Amino acid sequence: MLEVKHQSKGLVSHGVSACAGCGLEIVMRSAMRVLGEDTMIIIPPGCAALFSGFGKETALKIPGFQGNLENSAACASGLRAALNAKGNTHTKVLAFAGDGATVDIGIQALSGVLERRDKVIYICYDNEAYMNTGIQSSSSTPQFASTTTTPAGKNTGRKDLVQIAISHDIPYAATASIYNIKDLERKIEKASEVDGPSLVHVHAPCPTGWRYDPSKTIQVARAAVETGCWIQYEYENGKYTLNYNRKALKPIEEYVGLQGRFKKMSAEDKKTMQENVKAHFDKYTGKMI
Amino acid sequence: MQKQQEQQTRNCKKINVYGPCANEFVSSNTGSWRLERPVVNFENCIKCGICESFCPCNVITIHKELKESVEIDYDYCKGCGICVNECPKNCIKLVAEGSVE
Amino acid sequence: MAYKMLDGNSAAVEAMKLAKVQVISAYPITPQSSISEKLADLVADGTIKAEYIRVESEHSALSVATTACLVGVRAATATASNGLALMHEVVGMTSGNRVPIVMPVVNRGIAAPWTLWCEHGDAMSERDMGWLQFYCQNVQEVLDMTLLAYKICEDYRVQLPSMVCLDGFFLSHSMQKIDVPTQASMDQFIGPYIPKNAFLDTSDPMFICDLTSPDEYTEMRYQQKKAMDNVFEVFEEYAKAYEVITGRKIQIMESYKTEDADTVLVALGSMCGTAKHVVNKMRAEGRKVGVIKIVTFRPFPFEAIREALKPFKVIGVFDRSAGLGGQGGPLWSEITAAMNGLNADIRHFVGGLGGRDVTETTIEKIFNELLDIQSGKSLNHTQWIDTKENAMTLREVTVKC
Amino acid sequence: MTKIKFYGLGGQGVVTAAKIFSEAVSLYEGKYAITVPAYGHERRGAPVNTSIIVDEEPVLLNSFVYDPDIVMVMDQNVIHKGVDIAEGIHEESILILNTEKKEMLSIYEKLGFKEIYYVDGTQIAMEKIGRGIPNSSMLGAIAGVGIVSINSIEKAIKEWFKGKAGDKNAEAARTTNKKLQKN
Numbered sequence: 001m002l003e004v005k006h007q008s009k010g011l012v013s014h015g016v017s018a019c020a021g022c023g024l025e026i027v028m029r030s031a032m033r034v035l036g037e038d039t040m041i042i043i044p045p046g047c048a049a050l051f052s053g054f055g056k057e058t059a060l061k062i063p064g065f066q067g068n069l070e071n072s073a074a075c076a077s078g079l080r081a082a083l084n085a086k087g088n089t090h091t092k093v094l095a096f097a098g099d100g101a102t103v104d105i106g107i108q109a110l111s112g113v114l115e116r117r118d119k120v121i122y123i124c125y126d127n128e129a130y131m132n133t134g135i136q137s138s139s140s141t142p143q144f145a146s147t148t149t150t151p152a153g154k155n156t157g158r159k160d161l162v163q164i165a166i167s168h169d170i171p172y173a174a175t176a177s178i179y180n181i182k183d184l185e186r187k188i189e190k191a192s193e194v195d196g197p198s199l200v201h202v203h204a205p206c207p208t209g210w211r212y213d214p215s216k217t218i219q220v221a222r223a224a225v226e227t228g229c230w231i232q233y234e235y236e237n238g239k240y241t242l243n244y245n246r247k248a249l250k251p252i253e254e255y256v257g258l259q260g261r262f263k264k265m266s267a268e269d270k271k272t273m274q275e276n277v278k279a280h281f282d283k284y285t286g287k288m289i
Numbered sequence: 290m291q292k293q294q295e296q297q298t299r300n301c302k303k304i305n306v307y308g309p310c311a312n313e314f315v316s317s318n319t320g321s322w323r324l325e326r327p328v329v330n331f332e333n334c335i336k337c338g339i340c341e342s343f344c345p346c347n348v349i350t351i352h353k354e355l356k357e358s359v360e361i362d363y364d365y366c367k368g369c370g371i372c373v374n375e376c377p378k379n380c381i382k383l384v385a386e387g388s389v390e
Numbered sequence: 391m392a393y394k395m396l397d398g399n400s401a402a403v404e405a406m407k408l409a410k411v412q413v414i415s416a417y418p419i420t421p422q423s424s425i426s427e428k429l430a431d432l433v434a435d436g437t438i439k440a441e442y443i444r445v446e447s448e449h450s451a452l453s454v455a456t457t458a459c460l461v462g463v464r465a466a467t468a469t470a471s472n473g474l475a476l477m478h479e480v481v482g483m484t485s486g487n488r489v490p491i492v493m494p495v496v497n498r499g500i501a502a503p504w505t506l507w508c509e510h511g512d513a514m515s516e517r518d519m520g521w522l523q524f525y526c527q528n529v530q531e532v533l534d535m536t537l538l539a540y541k542i543c544e545d546y547r548v549q550l551p552s553m554v555c556l557d558g559f560f561l562s563h564s565m566q567k568i569d570v571p572t573q574a575s576m577d578q579f580i581g582p583y584i585p586k587n588a589f590l591d592t593s594d595p596m597f598i599c600d601l602t603s604p605d606e607y608t609e610m611r612y613q614q615k616k617a618m619d620n621v622f623e624v625f626e627e628y629a630k631a632y633e634v635i636t637g638r639k640i641q642i643m644e645s646y647k648t649e650d651a652d653t654v655l656v657a658l659g660s661m662c663g664t665a666k667h668v669v670n671k672m673r674a675e676g677r678k679v680g681v682i683k684i685v686t687f688r689p690f691p692f693e694a695i696r697e698a699l700k701p702f703k704v705i706g707v708f709d710r711s712a713g714l715g716g717q718g719g720p721l722w723s724e725i726t727a728a729m730n731g732l733n734a735d736i737r738h739f740v741g742g743l744g745g746r747d748v749t750e751t752t753i754e755k756i757f758n759e760l761l762d763i764q765s766g767k768s769l770n771h772t773q774w775i776d777t778k779e780n781a782m783t784l785r786e787v788t789v790k791c
Numbered sequence: 792m793t794k795i796k797f798y799g800l801g802g803q804g805v806v807t808a809a810k811i812f813s814e815a816v817s818l819y820e821g822k823y824a825i826t827v828p829a830y831g832h833e834r835r836g837a838p839v840n841t842s843i844i845v846d847e848e849p850v851l852l853n854s855f856v857y858d859p860d861i862v863m864v865m866d867q868n869v870i871h872k873g874v875d876i877a878e879g880i881h882e883e884s885i886l887i888l889n890t891e892k893k894e895m896l897s898i899y900e901k902l903g904f905k906e907i908y909y910v911d912g913t914q915i916a917m918e919k920i921g922r923g924i925p926n927s928s929m930l931g932a933i934a935g936v937g938i939v940s941i942n943s944i945e946k947a948i949k950e951w952f953k954g955k956a957g958d959k960n961a962e963a964a965r966t967t968n969k970k971l972q973k974n
Contacts, residue, residue, distance in 0.1 A: 002595045006316035014346050014365035015316035021369035025345035038592050042457070055606060058311035058597035063590040065457055066599040068479050074450035078413070078457030078465070079590065081441040085412040085463045091592055109453070112446030181342050207369075215370030215383075218343050307549065307613040308488045310588040311597040395814045397826075421830070506831070528825075528853065560853055565810050565826040567817040567849070660853040667851040749854045 002061060011037060013059040017050050021214025023204035023221065024048060024098075026178045027125045031096065032062070034188040035121070039092040040083075042067055042075040044101040047132045047206075048125065070105040072097040073113040076120040092121060092192050099126040099140035103159045110199075114168035117196040123188065124161060124199065127206035135209040142229070143276065144269050146261045147209070153264055157276065165199040166235050172198040174234035174243075178205070179221035183243055187234060194236075203230045211260025223255040228281040233288060240288040252277055316365060319346065323368035325383035329359045333380040340372035340381060396568045398532045398561035402468060402494040402554065403428040404568075405536035407438050408576040409492075412463035412583070415443040415454035419473040420506050421558040422496040426468070440466075448473035452480040452493075459489045460590045460598060464540075464583035467491070470558060471498035471512045478516065484551045485520030485614065487599055488587040490543035491551040492536060493521075497659070497710075498558040499744040507745020508558040510658060511711040514720045520614050522552035522621060523688040525658040529566035532556045534632065534640050535685070537576060541628040546586045547620040555687075557660040557710075559745070564660075575635050618689040625686065642691045645698050647673065648680030653760040654699070655706040656682045656725055661748040665708075668753040679757045684721070695728045704735045704764040706756050706771075710742040735763065741775035752776055793938060794856040795843040798876050799865030802835040804926030807951075808865070809841040812930055815947035816845050816939045825850045838872045845938065862904070863887040863933055865912070865925050867895045877902035887932050887971075889913060889925050896974055907974040908936060910967050919963035920956075927952075931964030935971035944968075 008014055011032040018025045024047050032039075041064040043052050051059045052066040067075040076095040083091050097106060102124040113120055129147045130136040137147040139159040146153050165173045171194040176184040184202060191198035205221050207214040224230035228249040233242050252274050256262035265273070336358045341349040348362040349372060359381075361372075373381045396404060402425055406414075414433065416426035433442040441458075445451045448469050455465040469477060474495055484491055499509035513523060524539060526532045532554065539552045556562055571579075588598045602610060622642060629640045646666050648654050657665055662683040672679050682698055684691070699705055709719025716723060718738035726736050739756055742748040752775055762768040795812075799805035806828050813824035827842040842856035858879040867890040870876060876886075886904040889912040890896065899907060910932050912925035920927065927948055934941040944964050949957035 002312055002314050004314045006314065008314075008316065009347055009350075012347070013314060013316040014348050014362065015319040016346070017317055017319065018345065020322065020345075020367035021371055022345050026343065029345075029347050037595075040461075040590055040592065049601065052600040053311040053315075053597050054601050055603055056311050057313050057315040058600060059315070060597060061314055061595055063592055063595040064597045065460060065590060066597070066601075067453060067457070068449075068483060071449060071453040071480065074445060074453035075457040077443055077445070077450070078415070078454035078459075079461055081413045081415070081443050081454060082458035082461035082463045082465070085441045085458070086461070108446060109450050112450055115446070116444060118443070178343075213370070215374040217345070217369070217371055218375050304586075306488075306588040307617070308486055308588065308610055309599050309602045311600045393818060395810070395817055395824075559830050560827065563826075563828050563830055564853065565813045565824070567823050567825075663851040663853040670851070747854045749857065750852065751857075 011061040012051065016059045018047065019208045019214070021207040021217045022047070023178050023206060023217050024125045024127060026181070027123065027184070027202045027204050028096065030181055030185050031094065031123055031188055032060070034185050035092050035094060035192055037062055038090060039094055040064065040079050042072045042079065042095045044069045044072045044097050044106065045132070046098045046101055047127070048096055048098060049132070069101050071109050072101055072106055073109040073120065073122060076122070077113050077116070077118045080118050080120055093119070095120060095122045097124055098131070099124060099128060100130045100138040103140045103161050104138050107164070111168065114165055114170050114197050117170070119195065120197050121188070121191045122197065122199045124201045125204040126201060127204050127209060129209050131206050131209045144262060144265050144273055146264055153269070162199065162201050162235070170198065171196045172234070172236050175201045175203070175230065175232055177203040177221045177225055177230055177232060179218050179225065180232070183232065190236070209261070212258050216258060220255070220258050223258060226250045227252045227255040228277045229255045231281060231284050233284060242285055242288045249278070249281060318364065319367050320364045323366060323386055325368045325370070326363065326366065326386055327361060327368065327370065327372050327381050328384050329361070330380040331357055331359070333378040334358050335378055337377060339375050339377060343371050343375050345369065345371065392570055394568050394570050395565050396529055396533070397563050397565050398529045398556045399424040399496065399563070400428060401529045401533040401568060402536055402556065403432070404570055405533050406466045407432060408537060408571065408573060409464060409540045409580050411438065411440055411466040413441045413443065413455065413458035413465040415445045415451045415465070415467045417445050417448050417451045417469070417473065419448070419470050421498060421562045422468050422470040422473070422494070425494060425496070448476045449480055452477045452484060455491050456480060456484045456487070456489050459491055460487070460585070460588070462583065462585045462589055462591070465491060468494040468496070470496040471500055474512045474516060475500055481516055481519045481521065483599065486610070488549040489551060490549050492539040492543055493551065493553050494532070494536060495553040495555045496558050496562045497555050503744065505744035508560050509710055509743050509745070510555070513553055513555045514711045516553070517688055517720060520550060521688060522550055522686070523555060524552060524685055525555045525687055526561060527660060527662045527683060529561060529564060530568050530638070531640070532561060533568055533570065534636070534638055537571070537580065538628055538632050538640055540580050542621065542624050544583065544586070545624045548617050548624050549587050550614065550617050555659065560660040569636070571636050579631065579635055621686070621689050622691065640685070642686040643694055643698065644683040644685070646681040646683065648682065648698065650678055651680035652678045653704045653706065653757070653764045654680040654682050654702055655708060655753070655756060655760070656684065656721065657708040658684050658687060658721060659710060661708065661710065661742060661753070664748055664750060665753050668750050668757065671750070672754065672757060677757070677761060679761070687721070690724045690728070692728045695725065696732070699725070699729060699734065700732065702734060704737065704760050706737045706739055706760045708739045708741065708756065712740055712743060737763065737771045738773055739771070739775045740773060746776060792844065792846040793860045794858060795845065795861045795863070795938070796840055796856050796859040797843070797863045797865065798838065798840045798869045798874060800869065801837045801839050803865050804924050805839050805865055806841050808926035808930055809843050811947045811951050812933065812939065812944070813843055814950065815943040819943035819946050820939060822847055823849045825853070827853065827855050829855060838869050838874045859884060861885055861887065861933070861936065861938060863929060865889050865929050870898060877904070880904060885936060887929070887936060889929055889932070900974070908932065908971050909974060910971045912967050915966050915970065916963050919966060920959045927960035928963040928967040931967035932971050934964070934968050941965060941968045
């Protein structure tokens, strides 16, 4: 039996060694709040593994397994299959992985689960690089962002995870952001209710890797949405809905200007980025009419 | 549906499990990381709960009925300052650790 | 007795069926594919009541089986060759978390060069990953060993996964006459799966496989080592029980006509059958040779081997894997270690790679070389048996220099 | 111990024939047979072969057959595809050939078999099964040389194909068995 050494308000312990101002921590707490104790979790190595624990100590009150970096989806599939075999259809199965473990090395296993329509909730917290190992670029790192493996700024755009997921014709996929927790929790709730696999891709700013003051995590997350650098939408049974109601996007400067990782961008770069963001945003909003 | 497994965990027998397994729910003393602590000016607080919802460590509790409406658990507060930055009434500020009680 | 004609893959499936596996994750690879197909058939027609997860890779196949088993069901998968290599990372997860999966491995060489055919190189690459490894001589043994493996692996003293290794095509696709135990007898022998180590259960949460400090890692490895040490005792216990039910004796190793032999050959897998056949033939001609068949390669039965090989001055070891860069192949290394200090001349033969048949002639040639060394007629032997003369000139191309 | 080799072309059911044959001798005649199929990446139409070993005792030998006692050729054209079906034969080896032309025999006669049996298995398959796949019919032929009885072959065929298809295939085997001729 889990020995509770310290009290906590929810299913997640209060003192977790995530950096001060960590966006991911908010995602984890929201997910646990929504899904509750009848949940099993798979966490790959990465920042979220801080919640798995260390030695005999864990920061979660639900059963979990830390798999390999690339098999979170498959491990979740295994849990689902075993629960089904035991006649248990109520316990929720959650895979909770970062962008590296999802869009890079884990995309194959994720694709497998989505194609098989295994009833698994997959939450990808996206801090746009491999933060736990020291801020190396992932395929979810945006163009021009400086990381330790793209010191001069990444020269290509990011992989579009949710579109990849949607192309598997799954019942529910959404993007969300930690600046709107109500929306985030509503989406996790929906994801847990559909019959089949679901994906929630959550923008989770990282003060350490993006180089801004920890107090600005929410501000940065909000600016990402307001400038169109992160598009908040959901896809449910073939229908797209934009979850951000604003006619005009703010200039990207209001987002990138907050972060050290975009410091090296030239005026030309910013112009390019602005155009790309606009084109990307228009493409999506086009789908949502 | 097969239900072969006896819930052998029910009888609460202690066993040694082998390999990596965590079975203690623990909070680290993250309060010790703090260089600055958030301090609330209750005069302007409207008890909106925004600070509570955005706190990554979930250490803020709003007491609507109390004048000292915002309770912060300093054992775990890392002093990130998100509450300070997000408070719509600007009634939380960071002060250097040790400068106030 | 209820005889059936089964090939090795069908025998492995038969064993999984008798063990009533509840979750199956399968990814096809030659020569394992018919296992994936037959399991799918049996799930589809309701013969096996299991969840069949059609995974997209072997990496996921073992991931699914491993986590499913942690939830408390008997889970199954099978693989071969490059598929096993792709699993490698998860192979460590399964054993390190003490998940007792029984996995048939249909032995096939690992590319490059691409080969579809038999070699032990795939399983040998995983020999130190904390899994038990059993090598089968014939199809009956595939069935018996797989059934027995469930008992051994799931015993509280062991709690380790196992690979039941069957030679690609020579066993996987060879039809042989098999005696299949009844479902009732195996229900009693194997029984339902009950997790005896860490498990996942929402009414009793724990987090499995979190980060472990240098302060405890060694101890957890030691736990695995102790479990390996327990295997022989557990093996013997269940092999006896199995013999009572089926009348068939399964051993960690078998000495075949070694009592009065002048020399012996140590081998693994299907070639042991051919070697026994050659022993009979040569003995009819008055040449006294014997075979030592090793079934349990992991854990390696050092003591039993040492005891069995003690009387011999000249010993041959046949590796069906190249053991590149080592002084000999993996089996030779273990035999040499087992014989440490015993002053035996242990000769190393590599052959049967990438599907090359180990024929009667091959084995006879080896025995003749060993007998010549034994009688002092010769000092040398052929290390790479049956290798063509033109090995170094197989291809010629023109290059600019 | 009897060592047997089946030759044919991919798609003619050579491997299946070997399996049915091994079932017939093992399950219905109390003997022990093992098949050692030489699988490759061959496709439909390419020459294939499979080895079978039959004994009164459980068979220890687990390698391909190199010195066959019986060779069965399911397609007369195999010999034109660069396959030496007489490889490893000895003075007692016999050949069973599926051929429609007596003149084909003259080519095979030079190979040194002690006895040659022949029948047009493909034609019989066409008549009885409706498809020119000679595996079942040729199993009737091998029953004609004494290694297995036609009854056992028919039982094994019926078990393998089930139902009506089983009856038709068994009939093809029986017909071939009757029509088998010794050269």
